[in-house]
Amino acid sequence: DAKTTQPPSMDCAEGRAANLPCNHSTISGNEYVYWYRQIHSQGPQYIIHGLKNNETNEMASLIITEDRKSSTLILPHATLRDTAVYYCIVRVGTGTASKLTFGTGTRLQVTL
Amino acid sequence: DVKVTQSSRYLVKRTGEKVFLECVQDMDHENMFWYRQDPGLGLRLIYFSYDVKMKEKGDIPEGYSVSREKKERFSLILESASTNQTSMYLCASSSPIPHEQYFGPGTRLTVT
Numbered sequence: 001d002a003k004t005t006q007p008p009s010m011d012c013a014e015g016r017a018a019n020l021p022c023n024h025s026t027i028s029g030n031e032y033v034y035w036y037r038q039i040h041s042q043g044p045q046y047i048i049h050g051l052k053n054n055e056t057n058e059m060a061s062l063i064i065t066e067d068r069k070s071s072t073l074i075l076p077h078a079t080l081r082d083t084a085v086y087y088c089i090v091r092v093g094t095g096t097a098s099k100l101t102f103g104t105g106t107r108l109q110v111t112l
Numbered sequence: 113d114v115k116v117t118q119s120s121r122y123l124v125k126r127t128g129e130k131v132f133l134e135c136v137q138d139m140d141h142e143n144m145f146w147y148r149q150d151p152g153l154g155l156r157l158i159y160f161s162y163d164v165k166m167k168e169k170g171d172i173p174e175g176y177s178v179s180r181e182k183k184e185r186f187s188l189i190l191e192s193a194s195t196n197q198t199s200m201y202l203c204a205s206s207s208p209i210p211h212e213q214y215f216g217p218g219t220r221l222t223v224t
Binding site for chain 2: 042102
């Protein structure tokens, strides 16, 4: 199983871009990178996922390096409501029995 | 709006009791998951199910069992609760390609 490594915590000023790194050096060619976040006292929430190409949606952008060994989640204009724990996950397995293995994530604190 | 509901937000049980945690989803998803979350350990997968009456062990199945009699309902059972099962329990569901798992609000179980 491909493991991920994230910094335990980061700070970001409100209105600035938050760049959250993730290392997944043992990722396999058919494994996707997913990002979820968990706001205090809530269940995790899906943000974005990608395989090789960079991806963007209304919440964030995902930049995956060419060798796929690392990625960065970008919140372009962080707000106080983005304060949460962010999980970088590599999908294990294929087909209907695929599962996601959550690590300990990065605690992002957005400040005024 | 998609929804995953869990039977209780807070639950207090005594050591040795049999405990049922219920999860219901209204999205007609094939896959359902049970996680527990503990400080410093992140989310850990207990069991998952990819079809009615089908189940697969996750990373920490010991001391737990599950039941999936109907597509929309996935139950987690603690046959004889112990204090080390005090935790936050999170249920999730997804379609066969789990790009996105939808989580319930969680049940905080305390075993005394």
